[in-house]
Amino acid sequence: NAGVTQTPKFQVLKTGQSMTLQCAQDMNHNSMYWYRQDPGMGLRLIYYSASEGTTDKGEVPNGYNVSRLNKREFSLRLESAAPSQTSVYFCASTPGSSYNSPLHFGNGTRLTVT
Amino acid sequence: KQEVTQIPAALSVPEGENLVLNCSFTDSAIYNLQWFRQDPGKGLTSLLLIQSSQREQTSGRLNASLDKSSGRSTLYIAASQPGDSATYLCAPRIGGYQKVTFGTGTKLQVIP
Numbered sequence: 001n002a003g004v005t006q007t008p009k010f011q012v013l014k015t016g017q018s019m020t021l022q023c024a025q026d027m028n029h030n031s032m033y034w035y036r037q038d039p040g041m042g043l044r045l046i047y048y049s050a051s052e053g054t055t056d057k058g059e060v061p062n063g064y065n066v067s068r069l070n071k072r073e074f075s076l077r078l079e080s081a082a083p084s085q086t087s088v089y090f091c092a093s094t095p096g097s098s099y100n101s102p103l104h105f106g107n108g109t110r111l112t113v114t
Numbered sequence: 115k116q117e118v119t120q121i122p123a124a125l126s127v128p129e130g131e132n133l134v135l136n137c138s139f140t141d142s143a144i145y146n147l148q149w150f151r152q153d154p155g156k157g158l159t160s161l162l163l164i165q166s167s168q169r170e171q172t173s174g175r176l177n178a179s180l181d182k183s184s185g186r187s188t189l190y191i192a193a194s195q196p197g198d199s200a201t202y203l204c205a206p207r208i209g210g211y212q213k214v215t216f217g218t219g220t221k222l223q224v225i226p
Contacts, residue, residue, distance in 0.1 A: 004157075031211060042118070042203075042216040043158075050210070058212060090157055094211050102148055102160035103211065110155075 002026050006091050006106035013081040013113045021076040021109050023091030029104070030096040032074035033058075034066060036087040037108075043090065049074055051096070081113045116141045118217040120204060126223040127194055135189040135220045137204035142185045144206040149178050149189050152201045152219065161202075162189070194224045 007022045025032065030051045035043040045058030049068040063085060065077045078085055091106045117140040127133055137147075146165045150158040162178040164171045164187070170179045177190040187204055201219040208215075 033211065040218060042218045045212060045214075048212050050212075056212070092158075100146055100163070100165055102163045103158070103205075103214065104160070105150075105157035107157040108155075 004091055004093055004104050004106035006089075006109050008109060009107070010110045011112070013078075013111065015082060015113060017081050018077065018079050019081065019111075020078075021089055021091075021111075022073070023075065023106060024073045025091075025093040025104070026072065027093060027095075027104065028071070029093035030071070031094045032068065033092040033094075033103070034064075034074070034076045035090045035092065036060065037090060038087050046076065046089075078111075081111075083113045085111065086113045087111060116206065116208060116213075116215040118204060118206060118215050120202075120217040120220050122220060123218070124221040124223075126225060128225050129194060129196060131194050131224075132190070132192050133194055133222075135191070135202050135222070137187040137189070137206075137217055139185045139187075139204075139206045139215070141206075141208060142182045144182060144208055147178075147180055147187050147204060147206040148214075149176075149187075150203045150205065152203060154200075158203065191222075194222075196224045196226050198222060199224050 004025045033048040034046040047066040052071045089109045092103045149161045162171045164180045175192040201221045203219040205216045
């Protein structure tokens, strides 16, 4: 009963390095989301995928790319990391917008860019 | 743009007290509103989801109310316990889930 699984849990990057954050859900959900959480700012949506094969920008997409690999997996890529991308990143999923059901979150990836 | 405010930002209470956490939002045309709990270093866990047509939702010692017209929701915790210590966030939704806006939360500490 894993729910939403994120890897890695922690990561330290140097400015300019790249990395991919992985997210997988085992609930057969259609929609998946990437958020970042910064102190005093609440969670902000980076990108989302309403269904397999589609992706759209959220509130703060600059500097990120995403791939919906299949129905289970949704990855977030930082091509050239910057200190401003130091944050905690959360992946979430739902059955879809037509359902009145809660968002399910992973435990997050804590990223530091030096 | 939806703005969500949670007051107070932090709260410390003795064990056993009943308490109320507040959430206000500026756009009342919401589809539903969720309350989440976040433990340090962890993700968000959904506590309650209130649909726009509902006034209240209950789960165990938790009761959430919704007043759409005034743009307010409250989370009532009865007989608080040290295990309730966490940050509580509210998140109203307008339209699709990409339109969920999160508050910055109330950090609750329950003292034994």
